[in-house]
Amino acid sequence: MIEVENIHKSFDDAHILKGITTTFDTGKTNLIIGQSGSGKTVFLKCLLGLFEPTEGKICYDGQNFSELSSQEQRALKEDMGMVFQGSALFDGLTVAGNVMFPLEMFTKLSKSEMEDRVNIVLNRVNLVDAHHKYPSEISGGMQKRVAIARAIVMNPQYLFCDEPNSGLDPRTAIVIDNLIKEITEEYNITTVINTHDMNSVMEIGEKILFLKDGLKEWEGTKHEIFKTDNEAVTNFVYSSELFKKVRQMYIEERN
Template sequence: MIEVDNIHKSFGEFHVLKGISTTFEQGKTNLIIGQSGSGKTVFLKCLLGLFEPEEGSIIYDGDRYADLNKADRRELRQNMGMVFQGSALFDSLTVEGNVTFPLEMFTNQSKGEMKDRVDAVLERVNLIDAHKKFPAEISGGMQKRVAIARAIVMNPNFLFCDEPNSGLDPKTAILIDNLIQEITQEYNITTVINTHDMNSVMEIGQKILFLKDGLKAWEGTNKEIFKTDNQAVTDFVYSSELFKKVRQMYIEERN
């Protein structure tokens, strides 16, 4: 679980995060949504420990980040898996090499132990025969699955995903969404996803945090988002005709 209490983050005179408080629950897919400039990326970087808020606190499974010493912060970061927007794979390494990389950097496992772990996570993301391929030789969807495998190879307590569906076709995006949700539940991870994809919101939004101008404008589930009268949320969610029709269908069914 991650507990966020009244965090503020500024860059010079630019006040980006303005007192955000929320909780991200373990074993659930927690989504952060909002327009460009709403503070999503800065908020995610605060959660990752890349930015430290001037005010407020972030607590990871009971440990307040501000109270941790350098060694404890390093250990916490090793308990975080990250799926980057562009996958961020090493082009010069094979799929197996990319997934092995964190184990080589942060553990003292033997080569046999590392191979067993890499085989297990690649099998979990349905990449059984891709070990020796290079990123350029596989599809965008497969690259995302490699990125997910690398993110979970250290068996983290926290998984962060920045626009995991960016650049994917709708069918592949749904597969990645489902994979992230399955892994979250199976590994009982606290997963936080930064996204603008409304399909992701509707498919896997067990907890949704909507940011606007650096403030928490709304939070709830993908079921509750249809019921809200929050104007900022409805303007964002139903900016497309498709979701306007979905909302109307929901209202008609309720009546």
């Protein structure tokens, strides 16, 4: 579990995050949504330990990050997996090489132990025969699965995903959403996903945090978001006619 208490973040005179308090549960897919400029990216970087909050605290399973020594902070960061927007694979490395990279950087495993671990996670994301291919030789959806395999290869306790469906067609995006949810449950990871994809909200939004102007405007589940009367949320989520119809159908079914 990640517990966030009264987080503020400022850059010079720009006050980006304005007192966010929330929790992200283990074994669940926790989504952060909001318009551009709402503070989602800054908030995610605070959770990753890349930005130090100006005020407030972030606790990882009871550990207050700001109170840890630099060595303890480094060890905690090694328990974090990250799926970057656009996958961020190394073009000069094969699929297996990309997935093995964190193991080579941060562990003392033998070559055979690393290869075994790479095989396990590539099999888990359904990439059995792609080990020797390069990123340019596989599809965008396959690249995203490689990025997920790399993110979980060190058995992280926390998984962060930044726009994991960016650039994917709707069908492939659903596959990636379901894969992230399955891995979250199987590995009992605390997963936090930064997204603007409302399909993701509807598919896997077990906990949704809606940010507006650096504030926590609303939080709830994918079911509760259909029922909220919060105008900022409804304007954001139901900006298209399709989602307006989906909400109306949901309300009618509940009645």
